[in-house]
Amino acid sequence: MKKLIYVxxxxxxxxxxxxxxxxxxxxxxxIDRLASNAVCGLVYTVGKGIAPxxxxxxxxxxxxxxxxxxxxxxxxxxxxxxxxxxxxxVALRSDLATVDPATMRIIDRRAGRNVxxxxxxxxxxxxxxxxLDYGHGVAHxxxxxxxxGVLVLSHDEIKLSAxxxxxxxxxxxxxxxxxxxxxFEPYVLKSKALDPSDKGAVKAAxxxxxxxxxxxxxxxxxxxxxxxxxxxxxxxxxxxSRDAGDSLPKAPRISELHGLNFAxxxxxxxxxxxxxxxxxxxxxxETEGKSKEQILREEADLVINNLDKFDAFYxxxxxxxxxxxxxxxxxxxxxxxxxxxxxxxxxLSSINLDDALIIxxxxxxxxxxxxxxxxxxxxxxxxxxxxxxxxxKFDEVTCSRGSLGVLSSxxxxxxxxxxxxxxxxxP
Numbered sequence: 001m002k003k004l005i006y007v008x009x010x011x012x013x014x015x016x017x018x019x020x021x022x023x024x025x026x027x028x029x030x031i032d033r034l035a036s037n038a039v040c041g042l043v044y045t046v047g048k049g050i051a052p053x054x055x056x057x058x059x060x061x062x063x064x065x066x067x068x069x070x071x072x073x074x075x076x077x078x079x080x081x082x083x084x085x086x087x088x089x090v091a092l093r094s095d096l097a098t099v100d101p102a103t104m105r106i107i108d109r110r111a112g113r114n115v116x117x118x119x120x121x122x123x124x125x126x127x128x129x130x131x132l133d134y135g136h137g138v139a140h141x142x143x144x145x146x147x148x149g150v151l152v153l154s155h156d157e158i159k160l161s162a163x164x165x166x167x168x169x170x171x172x173x174x175x176x177x178x179x180x181x182x183x184f185e186p187y188v189l190k191s192k193a194l195d196p197s198d199k200g201a202v203k204a205a206x207x208x209x210x211x212x213x214x215x216x217x218x219x220x221x222x223x224x225x226x227x228x229x230x231x232x233x234x235x236x237x238x239x240x241s242r243d244a245g246d247s248l249p250k251a252p253r254i255s256e257l258h259g260l261n262f263a264x265x266x267x268x269x270x271x272x273x274x275x276x277x278x279x280x281x282x283x284x285x286e287t288e289g290k291s292k293e294q295i296l297r298e299e300a301d302l303v304i305n306n307l308d309k310f311d312a313f314y315x316x317x318x319x320x321x322x323x324x325x326x327x328x329x330x331x332x333x334x335x336x337x338x339x340x341x342x343x344x345x346x347x348l349s350s351i352n353l354d355d356a357l358i359i360x361x362x363x364x365x366x367x368x369x370x371x372x373x374x375x376x377x378x379x380x381x382x383x384x385x386x387x388x389x390x391x392x393k394f395d396e397v398t399c400s401r402g403s404l405g406v407l408s409s410x411x412x413x414x415x416x417x418x419x420x421x422x423x424x425x426x427p
Contacts, residue, residue, distance in 0.1 A: 002355050002356060002357060002421060003307060003310075003311065003312065003313070003351075003355060003356045003357075004260065004311065004312035004313070004356070004357050004359070004414075004417055004421070005303065005312075005313050005315070005347075005351075005356050005357070005358045005359070006312065006313060006314045006315065006358075006359045006413075006414075006417075007315045007317065007343075007344075007358065007359065007360050007361075008058075008061065008314070008315065008316045008317065008361060008362060008363050009317055009319070009320055009336065009339065009360065009361070009362050010054070010316060010317060010318050010319065010320060010321040010362065010363055011054075011320050011321025011322075011324045011325075011362060011363070011364060011365070011366030011373070012319075012320040012321075012332075012336055012362045012366075012378075013362040013364070013365040013366070013367075013376065013378040013379060013396060014324070014332075014365060014366075014367045014368060014369075014376075014396065015365045015367050015374055015376030015396060016376065016396050016397065016400060017376075018367055018368075018369060018396070019369055020329060021395050021396055021397070022320060022324075022329060022332040022333045022336055022368065023336060023379065023394060023395040023396065024393070024395035024396065024397065024398075025333055026333045026334075026336040026337050026340070027337050027340075028336055028337060028339075028340035028344075028393075028394070029340065030340050030341075030344035030345050030348055031340050031344055031360060031393075031394050032392070032393040032394055033348070034344075034348075034358055034360060034381065034383040034394065035381055035383065035390070035391040035392070035393055035394040035398070036390045036391065036392075037383055037384060037385050037386075037387045037388075037389075037390055038381040038382060038383035038384075038387055038389065038390070038391060038394075038402075039381065039382045039383075039387055039389050039402065039403060039404050039420060040379065040380065040381045040382075040389070040391050040394070040398065040399040040401075040402030040403070040404055041379075041380055041381075041399055041400075041402045041403070041404025041405050041406060041407060042377035042378065042379060042380065042396070042399055042400055042404075042405075042406045042407070043061075043361060043377055043378055043380045043406070043407035043409075043410060043412070043413065044375075044377045044406070044407065044408055044409060044410070045057040045060055045061050045361075045362075045363055045364055045377075045378060045409075045410040046060045046066060046409070046410060047408065047409055048375070048377075048408065049375050050375055051179065051180065051364070051372070051373045051374050051375040052066075052363075052364050052373065053073070053177065053178060053179075053180075053243075053364075053373065054270060054271070054321075054363055054364065055070070055073045055076055055243075055270050055274065056070050056177060057363040057364045057410065058270075058271055058274050058316070058363055059249075059274060059278075060409060060410035060411055061361070061363060061410035061411075061413050062254060062274070062278060062280075062314065062410075062414070063254070063257050063258060063410075063411050063413070063414045063415070064249075064251055064257070064278065064411065065411060069249040069250075069251045070176055070177070070249065071176060071245050071246075071247045071248060071249050072091075072162050072176045072243055072244055072245020072246070072247075073092075073093050073178070073242075073243035073245060073270060074090065074091030074092040074093055074150070074151075074152075074162070074243050074244050074245040075091045075245040075246070075247065075248045075273075076245070076248070076269075076270050076273035076274050076277060077091065077092075077093045077144070077150045077243075077269045077270050077273055078091040078142075078150050078152055078273065079248065079272075079273035079276050079277055080144075080266075080268070080269030080270055080271070080272035080273030080274075080276070081142050081144050081150045081269045081273075082142075083140070083142060083150060083152060085152065085248065086154075087246060087247050087248075088154070088159040088160060088246070089152050089153060089154045089160060089246065090152070090153045090154075090160045090161070090162045090164070090204045090207075090208075090244050090245070090246050091150060091151065091152045091153075091162075091244070091245055091246075092150070092151045092152075092153075092208070092241040092242060092243060092244045092245075093148075093150065093241070093242055093243045093270070094141070094148070094149045094150060094151040094239050094240065094241045094242075095109065095110055095147050095148055095149070095168070095239070095240050095241075096110075096111050096115055096120065096123060096147040096148075096149065096219075096236035096238070096239060097109050097110065097111055097147075097236070097237075097238045097239070097240045098111045098112070098234040098235055098236065098237060098238065099188060099216065099237060099238040101216050101217070101220050101237065103187075104187050104188040105186060105187055106169070106186040106187060106188060106238075106240075107186075107234065108234050109168070109170060109240060110147045111147050111234050111235070111236035111237075112233055112234040113146070113147065113322070113326075114233060115146050115147040115236050116146070117143070117145065117146065117288050117289075119224050119228070119236065120143035120144075120145075120146065120147065120148075120149070120236075121143045122222075122223075122224050123143070123219060123222060123224055123225075123236055124141050124142060124143035124149060126218050126219065126222055127139070127141050127211075127214075127215045127218055127219065127239070128140060128141045128142070130211060130214055130215065130218075132153075132207045132210045132211060132214075133155065133203070133206065133207060133210065136155055136156050136157055137153065137154065137155045137156075137203075137207045137210075138153075138154055138155075139151060139152070139153055139207070139211045140152040140153075140154070141215075141239070144268075144269045145267075145268060145269070145287075147236065148268075148269070149239070150269065151208075151211070151239065151241055153204060153207045153208060153211070155203060155207065158199065158200055158203045159200050160200045160201075160203060160204040160207070160246060161193075161198050161199075161200030161201040161204055161246055162176075162201070162204065162244035162245045162246035162247075163193060163194045163195050163198050163200075163201040163204075163244075164191050164192065164193055164194060164201050164204050164205045164208065164244050165189065165191050165192045165194060165205070166178060166189060166191065166240075166241065166242035166243070166244075167188055167189045167190070167191050167208060167209075167212055167240055167241050167242070168189070168240035168241060168242040169181070169184040169185060169186065169187060169188070169189050170184055171242045171243070173194065173242075173243075173244075176245070178242050178243050180372045180373055182372065188212065188238065188240065190205075190209055191204075191205040191208040191209050191212075191241075192205050193205050200246075204244070208241060208244075211239070212238070212239060212241070215238070215239050216237060216238050219235070219236065219237040219238065219239075220235065220237040222237075224236070225237055248277055249277055249278070251277075251278060253278065253279030254278050254279045254280055255279060256279075258312075258414050258415075258418070260311040260312040260414075261281075261310050261311045261312070262279070262280040262281065262310065262311070262312045262313070262314055263280060263281040263282075263283050263306060263309070263310040263312070263313050263314070264280040264281065264282055264283060264313070264314045264315075264316070265283050265285075265299050265302050265303060265313065265314070265315040265316070266282070266314075266315075266316045267287060267295070267299075267316065267317070267318045268316075268318060271316045272284070275314065280314060281310065283302045283306060285298055285299070285302060292319070292338060292342075293338065293342045296317070296338065296339060296342035296343040296346075297342050297343070297346055299315060299317065299343055300342075300343045300344075300346035300347040300350070301346070303315065303347060303351075304346075304347065304350045304351060307351065316363070317339055317343060319335035319336070319338065319339055320332050320335045320336055320339075320362075320366070321366050322335075323335060323368065324366030324367065324368050324371070325366060325371055325372065326368075326371065327368055327369065327371045328368060329368040329369075332368050353384070353385055354384070354385055354386070356384065357382060357383070357384050357417055357420060357421050357424075358382075358383045358384070359380065359381070359382055359383075359413065359417055360380070360381050360383070360394060361378055361379065361380035361381070361413070362378040362379070363378075364378065365377075365378055376396075377406055378396075379394060379395060379396050379398070379399035379400075380399065380404070380407070380413065381394055381399065381402075382404075382416070382417055382420050384420075384424060386424045386425065387420075387424060389402070389403055404416075
């Protein structure tokens with residue numbers, strides 16, 4: 001059987017209306033080479049009119065209806081961070097931030113985006129295991145990458161519910177999904193039970209608020225933050241939390257869904273947690289202390305060295321999303337060029353392209369001029385030398401002219417790939 005290689009460029013798309021497209025202007029000869037033999041189009045990764053967060057988008061583009069299977073980001077982050085999450089606990093995605101302890105005003109939601117992994121681990125140690133609710137509750141906090149972490153709340157008398165609001169004001173909870181807010185007051189929010197009659201939610205919100213207040217006192221005076229201040233950096237003296245969940249998805253394994261033995265190459269905890277939860281084989285690798293160039297080359301090697309073991313590979317490449325959020329067009333374009341130079345160049349020079357169908361797309365748009373995710377469809381291509389349709393490059397405008405048209409949901413991507421493989425004689 002031929003191989004399916006499915007590459008997702010995190011947040012690389014800028015949308016058809018962008019003043020400048022990062023994909024369109026980036027020098028990316030290897031990705032554009034794939035477009036010269038590709039069926040192209042656009043895809044709404046979750047659905048038209050939805051500006052998706054990464055977790056629900058990834059669930060969808062792997063073939064699962066997020067409205068049916070999504071149970072909240074927190075538990076998926078926990079699994080990706082190696083935490084043995086149990087139902088009855090509440091897990092949340094968390095970020096180290098900078099606040100004014102006196103007013104709870106947020107100075108920077110990501111503490112300058114320059115928290116090192118070593119700093120993050122030391123700060124996490126200081127607040128992991130904090131006792132709450134007079135000793136009946138406990139907060140387990142694990143650092144993951146840079147400013148990011150996972151918070152798991154538990155209680156020895158009450159089964160907790162995730163039906164609570166966020167403390168991060170940049171995201172508003174709507175059901176199980178948090179949606180980015182364009183305008184918000186920069187203050188740490190008090191978490192509330194979204195259903196006041198839900199005792200488990202009331203208690204979970206109380207625990208989260210107590211944890212948030214206690215940890216500011218601990219972190220503000222921590223030696224790591226004293227050193228950051230001396231170095232002219234913002235202190236990472238608070239934890240902002242969002243996307244609570246109290247259970248993991250109950251879904252068929254991806255091999256049952258598509259009939260393919262999938263492996264995954266993922267860098268961030270949420271994508272790793274999704275892969276593990278839905279039955280992809282996690283090709284885990286260490287990133288700490290390595291340059292982005294080295295990480296990209298190692299990610300390509302993981303695919304190359306495991307081609308004989310799996311039918312399909314899901315590769316989620318970080319890079320373009322963060323500068324998109326920062327409004328930095330030049331950095332976003334540069335990150336795409338880095339991926340092309342160090343991942344795609346290595347991959348394409350080391351595999352037999354006749355034996356693979358390569359998908360390239362994004363999980364969502366993160367337009368640099370909006371500084372947030374948008375509801376724009378993202379470009380997608382399915383490439384193999386046997387495909388006679390050709391395009392000059394891979395970007396939003398070019399793909400909008402492709403024969404594939406517009407796919408209404410990310411759940412259609414893998415089924416479409418299988419149809420293309422069959423129609424082109426790829427067994």
